[in-house]
Amino acid sequence: MRKSTAWTIFFFVLGLFSLLFLWPLTRVITGGFYVEGKVTLRYLLNVFRNPIYAEGMLHSLMLGVTTTSIALLISVPLAWLSHRFDFRGKKLLNGLLLVPMILPPFVGAIGFQQILGQYGVLNALLGLGPVDWLGRGRFLGVTILQALALYPILFLNVTAALANVDPAMAEAAENLGCPPLKRFFRITLPLIMPGLFAGGTIIFIWSFTELGTPLIMNYTRCTSVQVYDALREIGSNPFPYVLVFVMLTCSVMLYAATKLIFGKQAYAMQSKASIGYSARQLKGWRGAIVALPFIAVISLALMPHAGVVLTSFSVPGSWYKTVAPTMFTAGNYVDALGHGMTVTSIRNSLLFSSLAVLLNMGIGISIAFVVVRSKIRARALLDALAMIPLAVPGLVMAFGYLSISSLLSNLSWARENPVWQSWFDVRTNPTLFLVIAYAVRRLPYMVRSAAAGLQQTSVVLEESAANLGASPLTTARRITLPLITANLIAGTLLAFAFSMLEVSDSLMLAQRADFYPITKTIYELFQLIGTGRYVASALGVWAMFFLAVTIIGSSLILGKKLGAIFRM
Amino acid sequence: MAVGVRIENLAKTFDRTIAINDVSLDIQPGELFFLLGPSGCGKTTLLRCVAGFCDPDRGSIHIGDHDITRLPPHKRDTGMVFQSYALWPHMTVKDNIAFGLQMRKMPRQEVADRVSGALDMVKMSDRADHNPNQLSGGQQQRVALARALVVHPQCLLLDEPLSNLDAKLRVEMRSEIRRICKQAGLTAIYVTHDQKEALSIADRLAVLHEGSVQQVGTPQEVYHSPVNTFTAGFIGETNLLKAEVLRRDTSGAWFSTPLGEVASKVSALDSLNAGDQVTLSIRPEAIRVSSPPESAPNAFNATIHDTVYLGEVAQHRVSVFNAIADSGETTLKAFDLNPRIVARDTAESTRVWIAPEDVVVLGE
Incomplete structure (x- = not known):
């Protein structure tokens, strides 16, 4: 990878990361110490x-x-x-x-x-x-x-x-x-x-x-x-x-x-196994x-x-x-589908998670490329940054996004543009912040999956493509990406599944019923007196089934390497 | 006092592949014994059976008078040097070496004394407090050796200990290993696929192929008198010739070969009878590319095809044309040690000859 390309990606990712991750984090940190203009x-x-x-x-x-x-x-x-x-x-x-x-x-x-x-x-x-x-x-x-x-x-x-x-x-x-x-x-x-x-x-x-x-x-x-x-x-x-x-x-x-x-x-x-272990x-x-x-x-x-x-x-x-x-009855499932809130919540979760995963793939693959394939010193910093979301609780991030949301939607500029304001204010439309929150929190899984794939793929395979006249972008598209497909699918599945069942961001950021994701809906249904708990369970079973399929899928693709996803 | 190791009728099968096939070996007290063979011949499995990491299907292993066949590894009192060294990265050099003594519940002072003695023996005293990953490959090798030696094991087991070192260090370390084994008076079993390692420092060696022992003997015996084509081909290079016994008397035997008539004067020809089909093994360095002395046997006209010049030796490929039997050309490898003349160009005619003492008759 050319140095200039590596640095371009580095600064782009760093900028994006600062905006989507470090900024809300700073808000959280300063919120309790800088009150009414005083430290x-x-x-x-x-x-x-x-x-x-x-x-x-x-x-x-x-x-x-x-x-x-x-x-x-x-x-x-x-x-x-x-x-x-x-x-x-x-x-x-x-x-x-x-x-x-x-x-x-x-x-x-x-x-x-x-x-x-x-x-x-x-x-x-x-x-x-x-x-x-x-x-x-x-x-x-x-x-x-x-x-x-x-x-x-x-x-x-x-x-x-x-x-x-x-x-x-x-x-x-x-x-x-x-x-x-x-x-x-x-x-x-x-x-x-x-x-x-x-x-x-x-x-x-x-x-x-x-x-x-x-x-x-x-x-x-x-x-x-x-x-x-x-x-x-x-x-x-x-x-x-x-x-x-x-x-x-x-x-x-x-x-x-x-x-x-x-x-x-x-x-x-550090030491490769020298003897076959049985x-x-x-x-x-x-x-x-x-x-x-x-x-x-x-x-x-x-x-x-x-x-x-x-x-x-x-x-x-x-x-x-x-x-x-x-x-026994299957009525709860009928109720769950009939309930206006559940159907929209499934649609919402699918939409938010898909968008989050797309965002994730873009950022995650770029980071993995720089970390594994470039020689720039700062790649270690990028690697560490990409893993930090593991250390930051979802609750903290959700809180940070709420704080940013209230800041942005109260800007005088936003007040004059109601369309923008509605996007910035989670009370009217939490899509933007939920997608960002889902994506940032699952970024480590994506980076780890892609990096693991790149590490297993010999750089010689790329060099030989370059030697035969392929440009770096063509090489990535024709050689590297196909070779790490399995890893990418696994990472994507996990990121998607965990986004679908995310709890703290969903509970805190989604505040209007027509934007509730599945988890928030389960929580709200659970609190309803009467049939709520039963309908919530039906929705929970649907979620369970869905997550089972994705996890089994990714473990089939990754095999023993599934464990690597949860490493820091 | 050193004790011997006796392996009797040992057999081990992994998922239908036979790893060891009825192996019996008698290793003498204080002997540096080598198991030599290509990869997959069962030599490491055999060593791991002695260490106890691998349970044999049949047969027994004795160390001294004790039958250890069913003993768990940690009660066998063998000291093993692993191919990867297996130095524990979370302990210093000193702690690594002290570990086995601590397991034997030795008093603290004695542990310290013996550790420093072992460090002296492998010349690593100045690295006692280092971590293993701060050491070079050769140094790690020495620590692994010290760790196995310090417990004064009944038997030292070395599993390709030098395979991770570069060529120069390997030569240095192999004589070092022999020095240390002899100094400590240890019985040692050493596994390698490198024939130079085995020939250079072994007291005796066993050649293994497909799980079976092919030959046991001193390096000289195995090199000069291989018993079969595998041993002849695996240890050193050789020329193998199909031959038929023509006649035999007390001074030697004569054979009909693709080269023509060849005489052999090695011992142990007694069982041969005229008409027997045998294979002859002639080492490339036994084929002299020069004018033979007057009336020398085994002298032939030959053509040098090409030559690889390696400094201390020139490796020629020569063809011998047998006019009598009309069996066409036979190509031989011939090594000229300390070469004076190196023919680089094509097809130079010459004479080659072989001393009858260097023509070895193989059983099959």
């Missing part, structure tokens, strides 16, 4: 002094830590077992382990409540009274629900990290007399630490700032819900800004620490014993899904204090 730390300090806010932050922090710990406890042993042993049905179980990803945890919460709620399945099954299984204050319920939905990300990361370690590393220890358990803690664990932390950081940031699940589980005393409740005062109240700033700081610090500690020593990557074959009952924890985790993790599916098929009100619904 002040008053609000930041008051946030810590205010018992309600302080408690919310503590709770959020605990949500993040507990969720991540549970996810670690689930996924590390499973990944290790799956790496070390071969047994009947392993492929199927490994695939099923990823299935929980097809449902955002906040939709799962509906099913979760049906099963573990006071008048739910478990109590009916055991013949108990209204025992509260979800824990006082619902804290335990939220964390378990989140951990069961998010552990696949960690599982993929750890599996990939394990596969990357030269098997000779563990063999050398074994050869020197190290027994299996010690070998795991002294050799394998330190070597997969980067993967562990990469996955763990993503899960921590996700659960620390998650909005949908606490909302549905009615766990209101955490920062994310407090921010959501304060949205209406965005113009006048600096507190939500400060709260968001604190969340951002925690997330970015954790991300930076991970990068700093593990970025330089990407252990696993997992140990377990036959008969031994295999069955190893398969047991997989089955246990899968059944637990799919419980919310089962709850949602059953709810969607039950006659409203017929599943109360019983093991299963007493009356």
